[in-house]
Amino acid sequence: MKRRFLGLLLGLVTAAGLGTAPTAVAAPEAGLWSGTWATAVQQPTFGVVPNWSEAGFAEQSVRQVVRVASGGVAARVRLSNEFGDQPLRLTGATVARSAEGAAVKPGSVRPLTFRHARSAEIPAGGELRSDPLPLLVAPLEELTVTLYFREPTGPVTSHVNAIATSYRASGDHRSDTSAAAFTETSVSWYLLSGVEVLAPGKGAVVTFGDSITEGALSTVDGDNRYPDELAERLGGKRPVLNSGIGGNRVLTDSACLGEKATARFERDVLDQPGVRSVIIMEGINDIGMSSFPPDDCLGATPWVTAADLIAGHRNLIKQARAEGIRVIGGTLTPFKGAFYFSAEREAVRDEVNHWIRTSGEYDAVVDFDRALADPADPDTMLAAYDSGDRLHPNDAGYHAMAAAVDLTQL
Numbered sequence: 379m380k381r382r383f384l385g386l387l388l389g390l391v392t393a394a395g396l397g398t399a400p401t402a403v404a405a406p407e408a409g410l411w412s413g414t415w416a417t418a419v420q421q422p423t424f425g426v427v428p429n430w431s432e433a434g435f436a437e438q439s440v441r442q443v444v445r446v447a448s449g450g451v452a453a454r455v456r457l458s459n460e461f462g463d464q465p466l467r468l469t470g471a472t473v474a475r476s477a478e479g480a481a482v483k484p485g486s487v488r489p490l491t492f493r494h495a496r497s498a499e500i501p502a503g504g505e506l507r508s509d510p511l512p513l514l515v516a517p518l519e520e521l522t523v524t525l526y527f528r529e530p531t532g533p534v535t536s537h538v539n540a541i542a543t544s545y546r547a548s549g550d551h552r553s554d555t556s557a558a559a560f561t562e563t564s565v566s567w568y569l570l571s572g573v574e575v576l577a578p579g580k581g582a583v584v585t586f587g588d589s590i591t592e593g594a595l596s597t598v599d600g601d602n603r604y605p606d607e608l609a610e611r612l613g614g615k616r617p618v619l620n621s622g623i624g625g626n627r628v629l630t631d632s633a634c635l636g637e638k639a640t641a642r643f644e645r646d647v648l649d650q651p652g653v654r655s656v657i658i659m660e661g662i663n664d665i666g667m668s669s670f671p672p673d674d675c676l677g678a679t680p681w682v683t684a685a686d687l688i689a690g691h692r693n694l695i696k697q698a699r700a701e702g703i704r705v706i707g708g709t710l711t712p713f714k715g716a717f718y719f720s721a722e723r724e725a726v727r728d729e730v731n732h733w734i735r736t737s738g739e740y741d742a743v744v745d746f747d748r749a750l751a752d753p754a755d756p757d758t759m760l761a762a763y764d765s766g767d768r769l770h771p772n773d774a775g776y777h778a779m780a781a782a783v784d785l786t787q788l
Contacts, residue, residue: 411454412652414515415573416619417537418642421461423634423675424478424623425538428548429566432617436530439552441480441545441560442523442570445601447609448617449517450575455490455508457525458571460645461535466500466569468492469528472552473511479766480545480557487553488513490523505571515575517614522554523570537567538634539624541593541603544568564596574651575617581654582617583608583788584647585692586639588660590711591622593776595765600648602773607780616788619653621646627664628690629682634675635663640693648701655788658694659708659746661687662769665726666718684729691730695739706787707740709747714757715768724757742787749782750775 395627422431430440455473461465471490474482490508492498500506515521528550544567545560554560585591585605592601609618623642625635636642639660647656664687670679691707698705709731713719731747734740750771752760759768763775 398429404788410576411574412448412450412577412580412617413416413572413619413650414448414575414577414617415444416621416650417540417567417571418621418623418636418646419458419460419535419634420573420623420636422533422536423538425566425634426615427539427565429536429538431536431538431566431568432533434531434534435527435546437528437549438527438624439524439547439550439559439566441547443476443520443542443544444523444570444573445518445520445606446462446515446573446575447619448519448575448577448580448614449515449519450577451512451514452576453513453515453521454574455523456505456572456574457500457569458505458535459502459569460505461504462500462532464502464512464532465784466531466534467527467529468498469505469526469550470496470552471508471526472511472524474522474524474555476522478557479543480560480640482522482555484555487555491498500569507574510576518609521573523573525569526550536569537623538780539589539592539594540565540567541596541598542567543599568661572650580616582619582652584619584621584650584651584653584656586621586643586647586656586658586660587708588626588663589624590770591620591659591663592618592624593622594624595767595770596773596776602776604776604779608775608783611780611783611785612717617652619650625663626660627667628660628687629664630678630680632675632677640690643694643697648697648703653703655704655706655707657708657744657783658691659710659744661691661730662710662713662727665710665723666713666716668723670718682726684726684733687726687730688717688733691734692739696710704741704788706742706744709746711736711746711771712745712751712757712759713769714755717767719768742784744783746779746782749778
């Protein structure tokens with residue numbers, strides 16, 4: 379069945395070049411689709427970097443560049459209004475092959491349709507997938523998605539710290555190949571939550587965590603986050619999806635730093651198409667922010683014990699196993715010298731890491747802690763891997779993290 383369908387679709391791609399899908403083609407069965415790029419969405423917030431999420435868009439085009447992990451013979455785009463309190467009207471959208479900055483390759487711009495219409499409405503609290511587009515997507519290729527909003531959107535669902543440049547223009551520039559109109563920039567993503575490809579048999583790996591999974595302080599537009607590096611190690615043969623959120627915690631919600639991990643795991647892992655395994659590395663913010671003065675951005679900041687965190691991890695393991703997803707534990711990385719370090723907090727990290735390594739509750743373990751630690755002082759990140767804040771790795775550190783993953787365990 380799958381082979382026959384792929385043969386049909388490949389014929390359509392050949393016949394149509396890289397054009398739009400014929401309206402007579404029905405959407406393929408869900409099991410043939412896999413995510414190839416994703417981000418974890420957040421509510422509109424001023425967050426950790428300036429962004430456009432609270433103001434939203436009106437008579438503007440937003441152009442966003444993403445690098446996919448694996449290829450396929452067709453593509454579709456997923457848009458999220460998860461944190462919207464009203465339906466959001468999308469006037470139109472396109473996808474193209476990326477060039478330099480906001481420019482795209484001439485001849486590659488293709489309109490996206492939604493139930494065969496160019497315009498669409500994203501329901502409040504919901505999401506929207508485009509119709510399948512016959513498009514030969516190469517592994518590790520950059521695609522550019524442009525969204526045009528004629529009507530005011532109000533605040534929009536976003537991912538605050540994308541470590542990638544997004545572009546904005548006044549008016550309708552969804553079909554432009556030039557970057558000239560896109561004079562404003564941001565390092566956040568807006569509404570765009572996923573790109574999916576038709577590629578059966580390529581089980582996706584979700585990397586789930588906080589800013590260290592997100593790739594904070596890696597080179598902007600460099601695709602040097604550890605999930606990016608892992609996708610490169612896999613040679614584009616397996617999708618790798620990044621579900622990290624900066625500042626995120628296992629046990630506590632935050633207006634600025636995302637829903638707690640135990641609550642968002644279903645959306646950001648289980649609901650992704652084609653997932654076979656997940657790498658979980660989260661908890662350092664629960665430890666570091668313990669007993670911080672609470673505020674409207676952080677939310678509650680209770681003291682978190684190792685037992686509390688282990689219970690949270692067990693919740694995530696249970697959720698993954700219930701869906702038949704292989705679950706891999708990542709040890710928490712060194713943070714001695716970081717702004718929220720203390721000996722008491724370090725003791726909690728050590729106890730959690732000991733449990734991850736020795737309990738046998740995870741299907742496998744990636745020892746990110748030992749991959750980044752200074753042998754002379756294992757509580758400290760090796761200087762060659764330190765971005766400068768003693769907490770987040772630099773590009774070399776993210777490369778070392780990816781290198782620590784045993785590909786046979788995925």
